[in-house]
Amino acid sequence: MKSTWLWDTDRIVNQKEEIVSFAKRQGVKIIFLQVGKEVKDEEYRHFIATAHQSGVEVQALNGRPGWALNEHRDEANEFMSWVQNYNASSKPEERFVGVQFDVEPYLLKQWKKSQDVVVQEWMGNIRAWMDQAKASDLKVGVAVPFWLNDVMNPNGGGTQPLSDWMISKVDYLAIMAYRDQADQIYQVSEHMLNEADKQNKQIWVGVELAKSEEGPGVSFHTSTNQHLNQQLDQLVELSDKHPSFVGVAMHSYEAWESKMSDATTAVKTTR
Numbered sequence: 426m427k428s429t430w431l432w433d434t435d436r437i438v439n440q441k442e443e444i445v446s447f448a449k450r451q452g453v454k455i456i457f458l459q460v461g462k463e464v465k466d467e468e469y470r471h472f473i474a475t476a477h478q479s480g481v482e483v484q485a486l487n488g489r490p491g492w493a494l495n496e497h498r499d500e501a502n503e504f505m506s507w508v509q510n511y512n513a514s515s516k517p518e519e520r521f522v523g524v525q526f527d528v529e530p531y532l533l534k535q536w537k538k539s540q541d542v543v544v545q546e547w548m549g550n551i552r553a554w555m556d557q558a559k560a561s562d563l564k565v566g567v568a569v570p571f572w573l574n575d576v577m578n579p580n581g582g583g584t585q586p587l588s589d590w591m592i593s594k595v596d597y598l599a600i601m602a603y604r605d606q607a608d609q610i611y612q613v614s615e616h617m618l619n620e621a622d623k624q625n626k627q628i629w630v631g632v633e634l635a636k637s638e639e640g641p642g643v644s645f646h647t648s649t650n651q652h653l654n655q656q657l658d659q660l661v662e663l664s665d666k667h668p669s670f671v672g673v674a675m676h677s678y679e680a681w682e683s684k685m686s687d688a689t690t691a692v693k694t695t696r
Contacts, residue, residue, distance in 0.1 A: 426672030427453045428599075428629055430486065430527075433679055434461035437472040444472075447682055449479045456678070457486040457525050457599075460504065466511055470519040477518040484523040484564070493530030493547035501526065501550060505557045512561065523564030525599065526554065531570070541579040544587060548578070551594055566597040568631070571613035574620075589620050597627035599674050603643045604632075607659035614664070621669030628669045630660065635680035646680070650688050 429448070431437075436444060437458070448456060456476065473483045485508045491497040505524065512520040528547070530536060535543050551567070558565045574586040592598060598621070602614045614630045621628045634653075637644040645653045657673055664670040675681050 427451060427675055428455040428457060428672060429453050429675040429678045429681060430457045430459075431678040432459045432486075434459050434464050436679075438464065438468050441472045441475050444678070445476050445479050445481060447678075447685075448476070448481050451675075451681070451685075453481060453675075454672070455482045455484060455522075457484050457674075458521075459486045460507070466514075469511065470515055473521065474516075474519045482522045484525050484566070485521045486525045486527060488525075488527040488529075488568075490528060490530050490532045492526065492528045493533070493543055493550060494535075495546050495549065498550050498553060501554060502557060505554060508563065509557075509561050512563075521563070523566060523596070524558070525566040525568060526551075527568040529568070529570075540576070544576065545579055548587075548590065551591065555594055564596045566599055566627075566629075567591060567595050568599045568601060569617075571600050571602045571617075574616045586616070586620075588617050592617065592621050592624050592626050595626075597629060597671065599629040599631050601631045601633075601676070603637070603639075603676075605642055605645050605648060605656070607656040607663060609642075610656075610660050611663040618664065618667040618669055622667050626669055627671045628667070629671050629674040630664060631674040631676050632657070632660075633676050633680075634684055635677060646684075650684065653684075 431444070476483050487504045492501045508521055508524055530543050530547050533543060555565060569588065569591065573588040576587040577583040578585040578587050578590045598617060600614050600617055602610045604610045604613060610630060610632060618628050633644040634646060635644060636646045660673060
C-alpha cells in the first residue's frame with residue numbers, strides 16, 4: 426500500500442480527476458493533503474468525495490517548525506478545529522479521515538541552543554493535539570525524521586528515545602527515511618518499526634522523489650523508474666515482517682507525477 430503527500434492544494438480545484446486517477450493507478454490509498462485557506466470548503470468536499478469513490482482516503486496535512494513551541498500552539502489548535510468543524514458540516518464521504526502534523530522543529534534556531542526546551546514544548550503540544558482529537562474520530566499522525574530515535578525524551582533521566590514516546594502518543598508516524606537504496610531505507614526505519622510493533626501502532630516509511638539539496642544518496646529524483654520500483658519492492662519485502670508497517674509514503678505527489686510524466690514523454694519521443 427502507498428500514500429503520498431500533496432502540497433499544492435490549488436491542484437485539487439482543477440485537477441481532482443487527474444490526481445485521483447494517478448493515485449488509483451499507483452496503488453495509493455491515502456493522500457496527505459496540505460490544507461490551504463485559499464481553497465474553499467466546497468472544493469475539499471468535491472475532491473475528497475471523488476477520491477472516496479476510488480477507494481482513496483484523504484488526511485489533512487499542515488504544520489511548520491514554530492508549531493512545536495508553546496507560543497504557536499493556538500495555530501495548530503485552529504487547524505484541528507477547522508478540520509473538526511469542516512467534517513461536522515460535511516457528508517461522510519466528504520470528510521478527512523485524519524490529520525498529519527509536519528512540524529520539524531529541528532529547523533528552528535532554538536533547536537541548537539535549547540533542544541531540550543524545544544522538545545519539551547513539542548511534547549506538550551502533541552499531548553494537546555491528541556486531547557483535542559479525542560472529540561472526533563480523526564487519526565493523528567506526525568511526520569518525523571529517521572534520526573528521531575537519537576533524540577532523547579528529556580524526562581525520566583533521558584533514556585527513552587523521543588520516537589518511542591511519540592509512538593506511544595499518536596496513531597502513526599510517517600518516517601522521512603530519505604535514502605535511495607532499500608536496505609538503507611529499512612535500516613534507518615527499523616528502530617521505529619520495532620517499537621511500533623510493540624505498541625501496536627502504525628508506521629509509514631517515506632521515500633523522497635523530489636530534488637534534494639542534501640547531497641547524493643537521499644532521493645530517487647535522478648533514478649530510473651525501473652530502479653525506483655525495484656527498490657520499493659525490496660523495501661516492502663524487508664518491512665512486511667513488521668505488523669506496524671502500513672506501506673510506503675511517496676514524497677511528494679508533485680515530484681512523483683512529474684517523474685512518471687517525464688518517463689512517459691521519453692518513451693513517446695523514442696518511438
